Amino acid sequence: MVDNLIELLETFSYPVFRQGSLSPEVDYPDTFFTFWNSEETGHSFYDNETANVDWIFQVNVYSTDPDKAYNLLGAARTLLKSAGYVMSTRGYDLYSDEITHVGRGMVVMYLKNEN
Amino acid sequence: MAGRKGSRGGKFKRNQFGLDFSQFEEFAEELDGLGADLQEIFTDIMEQTAETVQEDVLEAMNPKNLPAKGKYSRQKTVKTIDKSPRIRWSGTFGNVGYGFDKTKPNAGSFLITGTPRMSPNYKLEDIFVRKKYKNRMVKDIMDYLMAEIEDRMGG
DSSP, X not given: OHHHHHHHHHTTOSOEEXXXXXXXXSOOOSEEEEEEEEEEEEEEEETTEEEEXXXXXXXXXXXXXXXXXXXXXXXXXXXXXHTTOEESOOOEEEOOSSTTOEEEEEEEEEEEEOO | OTTXXXXXXXXXXXXXEEEEGGGGHHHXXXXXXTTOOHHHHHXXXXXXXXXXXXXXXXXXXXXXXXXXXXXXXXXXXXXXXXXXXXXXXXXXXXXXXXXXXXXXXXXXXXXXXXXXXXXXXHHHHHHHTOHXXXXXHHHHHHHHHHHHHHHHTTO
């Protein structure tokens, strides 16, 4: 699922990083995505086997252009929704290490059938 | 969308922990039939839930759970934890605004989401993002309601 999420986000042609993976020595790119897998847990079980798994990700956009941060997160929401992800929030502001960048994030979920 | 860039969160200035109380409808009906004051019971439940979550947020702010073991502005961040949770009802959905008061400087919300250079705080994520924590709260509330029903039935 992580690969699937990265592949989808990469279609926007901006770098995709795991949250927390950027070194303090490296400058933020102008615009980029980060993600974090908060949870991968059994949702339902059948015959002693996991039938469905809940995947919960935080998906974030950071940009020097606030409009781009908002619009790109909106576009990512549309794309992920069409790929079967669901989201209960439309977005929230994020803290950025760099004063030059604005951050917007959302929590997305995917219910994956294991069979 | 004017003004959004400078917004500090407006009505979302606090982290919210919400529970849909319609899942406790059967218990509520039974308690109602036994003459219980439902408003008092559910307000009490929300207050206890808020208190538990607040204690867990404080525990999550223990230096050992923080980046660089809390070397950076832990005390200032702890001060932004809201000590007076307010309960808001929207239909059967109860919300407690608690956690970090984002209107104050150094609010610790970024610990939940992390930053590109800092991974999220696992324990805070547990409270605010993962389902397991909320499910445990729901189970505790169900146990509490069962005990209330048994008390009233003289069990």
